[in-house]
Amino acid sequence: MDFRASSLATSLVALTLSGCAAAPDNLTQAIAACNSGARYVEIRDSGIVYRVLGERGSQSGVHEGFLIRFPYRANGAVTRVEDNVDITGPIPLRRGDQVTLQGQFECNDQVIHWTHHDPRGRHLAGYITVNGKTYQ
16 A cells, blocks of 8 residues: 555544544434444435524624424424525525535534635535525
């Protein structure tokens, strides 16, 4: 194995051990991965908007948040989703909207982030689909 192949193999092992799942999971699988030591898990799932939280600024841009209820979660548990409005533009969400999303579930704060493309191309592209339109 030459040096470049060895470096690539080492990088792939490091990426695998970093806690990022290669293929998106649903929220139940993501929580199980977090309980097994993952730091974050790529997620693809669908649910119903429970509450729209509005916009707030951060160092990475203006974000809008909402709470989503996945139909299989017990006791009506909701999960927070954050979207970068500077990248996707505002998403017209209302309570009761059906949403399909892909993003990164962060184990430390249990929030779904990266629900948009990465302008720098370093992260798996996420999205939010609502009312037949996809925001990336």
